[in-house]
Amino acid sequence: MKILLLGANGQVGWELQRALAPLGEIHCCTRLEADMACPAAVRKVVREIAPQVVVNAAAYTAVDRAETEPERAMLINAETVGELAAEVRRLHGWLVHYSTDYVFDGSKPGYYTEEDLPAPxxxxxxxxxxxxxxxxxxxxxxxxxxxxxxxxxxxxxxxxTILRLAREREQLRVIADQVGAPTSAELIADVTALALYRLANDKDLADRASGTYHLVASGETSWHGYARLVVAEAQRHGAELKTTPERVLPISTTEYPLPASRPANSRLDTQKLRNLFGVTLPPWQTQVKRVVSELVWREKT
Ligand SMILES: NC(=O)c1ccc[n+]([C@@H]2O[C@H](COP(=O)([O-])OP(=O)(O)OC[C@H]3O[C@@H](n4cnc5c(N)ncnc54)[C@H](OP(=O)(O)O)[C@@H]3O)[C@@H](O)[C@H]2O)c1
Known part of the structure; x- marks a missing residue:
């Protein structure tokens, strides 16, 4: 399988470099080789490489800055993506693309399915x-x-960010009225690789799989619950912190105003992905613990 990976230096892109490697010939591009703000440059790269699969992990991800740079966000996240999709169609290939819980406004009680109407x-x-x-x-x-x-x-x-603040401050105040599932770049990359492997080896699946899927770790928490686990794990691994899990205090969204509003409910239902591709999505805590352990270990060595 010949794969073109865009955004290879991002959180997800970096893990994809590792996870996609066993699938075949991988061409990794960063902003330097394929600037998503320049649709013609991206088109050129796709034409030169002529991959069977394009995995697009590049995106404009500065959520608050986007409020004052809407044209640039739209260019990178939509216009160029459309160009990319047109090229992939021309090649009769597959495009793997990542999107976000922020396509929903968070007003629905319960989990969002792929059938729910987006309202960013x-x-x-x-x-x-x-x-x-x-x-x-x-x-x-x-x-x-x-x-x-x-x-x-x-x-x-x-x-x-929480690890840095926990080293600097005696107390942290973290939003407790937004819920979702922290999801590791590692899990996203591994599931992507598994899905591509299945598509390549199961024609029946490939014929019906094209579409949108929710891919998040299982379970749910608030930013506050998430921050508490990060601090507790760092403490357990012997990190030098000024704060403790008990001193991570809950606050409401209104107490921490940001330029871009966030959904109160970011819970995504993953049944469609789990059923079609036969994947298991581990609890969010598993990977948070792994990453905290790695970061603390790095700091000590
Ligand atoms: N981060 C989240 O919490 C989150 C949540 C939901 C969905 N997502 C989606 O998941 C995907 C991966 O996100 P991530 O967390 O890996 O984001 P990330 O760490 O911010 O990585 C984004 C990558 O896109 C690259 N990029 C930005 N502008 C570019 C341009 N003009 N041309 C080429 N590359 C450009 C960045 O390059 P540089 O390294 O050069 O800046 C970076 O490598 C994105 O589609 C994002 O929208 C992310």
Whole structure:
């Protein structure tokens, strides 16, 4: 299988470099080789490589900055994605693309399914939804994988921010009225590789699999519950912290205003993905513990 990976330096892209390697010939591109703000450059790269699969892990992910840069967010997350999808269709290939819980406004009680109508509440969410729609419009075979609250041992993410703050401050105040599932870049990459392997080896599956799927770890928590686990695990591994899990205090969304509004409910139902691809999605705590352990170990060595 010849795969073109875009966004190879991001949290998910970095893990994809590892997870996709056993599937065949991987061509990894960062912003330097394929700038998603330049659709023509991306088209050129796809034409030169002519892959069977394009995995797009590149995105404009600065959720708050997007509020003041809507055109750029739209260009990277939607316009270029549409171009990419058109190229993939021309090649009769597959496009794997990642989207977000932020396509929903969070007002639904319970878990969102792929059938629920998106209604993004911020610019980033609107640009990601436009990307999903551009793929549908281009008509290529695709897996659009919506995920949430992504973290990894590298890159900018909540786990690393909480660890830094826990070293600097005696008390942390973290939002407790937004719920979702922290999902590791590792899990997203591994499930992507497994799905591609299954598509390549099961024609019947490949004939009916094109579409949108929710891909998140199982279980749910708030940012506050998530932060408490990060601090507790770091403490258990002997990290030098100023705070303790008990001193991670719950606050409401209104007490921590941000430029972009976030959904109160980010819970995504994963039954469609689990049933069709036969994957098991581990509890969110499993990977949070792994990543915290790795980060603390790194700090000590
Ligand atoms: N992070 C989350 O919490 C989250 C939640 C839900 C869904 N998602 C989705 O999951 C996917 C992967 O996200 P992630 O967490 O891995 O994001 P990330 O760590 O921010 O990585 C995004 C990557 O996109 C690249 N990129 C940005 N602008 C680019 C451009 N103009 N041209 C080429 N590359 C560009 C970045 O390159 P540089 O390294 O050069 O900046 C970076 O490598 C995205 O589709 C995102 O929307 C993320």
């Amino acid at each position: 509440g911020n610019v980033y969410g609107r640009s990601k939804l436009a990307g999903e729609q551009a793929i549908e419009g281009a008509g290529c075979r695709h897996l659009t994988l919506r995920t949430s609250w992504v973290f990894a041992a590298r890159g900018g993410n909540f786990v690393r």
